[in-house]
Amino acid sequence: MKSAKIAALVSLALAGIAASSSSFADTLVKVDGSSTVYPITEAVAEEFQKAKKNAIKVTVGISGTGGGFKKFCRGETDISNASRPILKKEIDDCKAAGIEYLELPVAYDALTVVINPKNDWIKALTVAELKAMWEPGAQGKVTSWKQVNAAWPDRPLKLFGPGADSGTFDYFTEAVNGKSKSSRGDFTASEDDNVLVQGVARDVGGLGFFGFAYYEENRDKLKSVPIIAAEGKPAVSPSIKTVIDGTYQPLARPIFIYVNAKSADKPEVKEFVEFYMKNAEALTKEVKYVPLPSKAYTYNVDHFNKRLKGTKFGGENKVGTTIEELMKLEAK
Structure with a gap:
């Protein structure tokens, strides 16, 4: 196939x-x-x-x-x-x-964080910045990119992610927020990864996450984001190579x-x-x-x-x- x-x-x-x-x-x-x-x-x-x-x-x-x-x-x-x-x-x-x-x-799989191709302010994201976007306490409060990082524009932050029955949602929330299913609820959720692809592709302020294959399938519509696992660590992009060598963390699974x-x-x-x-x-x-x-x-x-x-x-x-x-x- x-x-x-x-x-x-x-x-x-x-x-x-x-x-x-x-x-x-x-x-x-x-x-x-x-x-x-x-x-x-x-x-x-x-x-x-x-x-x-x-x-x-x-x-x-x-x-x-x-x-x-x-x-x-x-x-x-x-x-x-x-x-x-x-x-x-x-x-x-x-x-x-x-x-x-x-x-x-x-x-x-390399669980992949994606942004809109017109997003020109994100070169990489730390796990701490992802947590600031996705943690339960961000619900209704963190609504713009500038609130996550003062160097970023005051543009609406639109989040897209899998639904609560998704193992990807479970893994991401545990890796980023420290507890499975612990997440803000005010984001566009779908079990269909293609809905998430289209959401981010249509919104300059969009950010989403899903499996690497769906990013590869839609890389003409999206940009993947290199991840910085911890302070002092390099930014690492999702790829077959970085999963095999163990450097893409903590989102390889x-x-x-x-x-x-x-x-x-x-x-x-x-x-x-x-x-x-x-x-x-x-x-x-x-x-x-x-x-x-x-x-x-x-x-x-x-x-x-x-x-x-x-x-x-x-x-x-x-x-x-x-x-x-x-x-x-x-x-x-």
């Missing part, structure tokens, strides 16, 4: 339009969850269905990481896309419903699929997961995410075949986990 297809595919998923054809068998793999992970899983699903000559149908929906886990913990889906690890409440909800799961990291343990015993789900891990490295690159090392996907297949259940993240985001640290975690 080419990157240019992402926007159209996401719009179809959000509209709840699932491709149907008499050539599809009744065999079905149901996936839902993160809009960030969607491009990878949808690319895998397309290639898998071609390889199976449509004998197995894979539906991939978008209800956000949190919304996806709600469905997953009710036993409504086989696989949940997640742009953060499963959280404590979701672990408890799944346990209460008797849902066990396998956690498989599939790629890394692993992304996952979670597989229902009972579903893992279904032949169609087993085939899909094994196909996913075999092809994830190439397809992740194709849709502009950062693949894990090859050994990670081999480990995932072994992890899946041994039915190693649960999470290695303890119900927390673990902000700032690098690829190297993730691999050490997975090797335990």
Whole structure:
């Protein structure tokens, strides 16, 4: 799947339009969850269905990481896309419903802060400046760029971000504000990243954040902002290179699929997961995410075949986990 297809595919998923054809068998793999992970899983699903000559149908929906886990913990889906690890409440909800799961990291993402191309006063942003914009106490009070930094113009600050069911929202608020879901509420929110793209693209005073693939898809309409993680640190732009070398912090993060343990015993789900891990490295690159090392996907297949259940993240985001640290975690 080419990157240019992402926007159209996401719009179809959000509209709840699932491709149907008499050539599809009744065999079905149901996936839902993160809009960030969607491009990878949808690319895998397309290639898998071609390889199976449509004998197995894979539906991939978008209800956000949190919304996806709600469905997953009710036993409504086989696989949940997640742009953060499963959280404590979701672990408890799944346990209460008797849902066990396998956690498989599939790629890394550079959560990207974007501004309008006509914005000529921002060269980089510190985490402290992002916090001044997004923290709960800023609601109704911090409404212009000048209020964040006196050197910036007195122009309205218009913020765009994912909704509360988004794992991207959870990760960003924890990385920037110090607590997941802790945020001002007076911003334009949408689970559709393309709505956020259009919002920032139309407003010179706009600022938003979402996954790197959506920035890459729309870099002719937006500018990405280099991030200064802490005082004395250099400004680092989001890129595949800076995610791999661990310098893009604190907004680089692993992304996952979670597989229902009972579903893992279904032949169609087993085939899909094994196909996913075999092809994830190439397809992740194709849709502009950062693949894990090859050994990670081999480990995932072994992890899946041994039915190693649960999470290695303890119900927390673990902000700032690098690829190297993730691999050490997975090797335990």
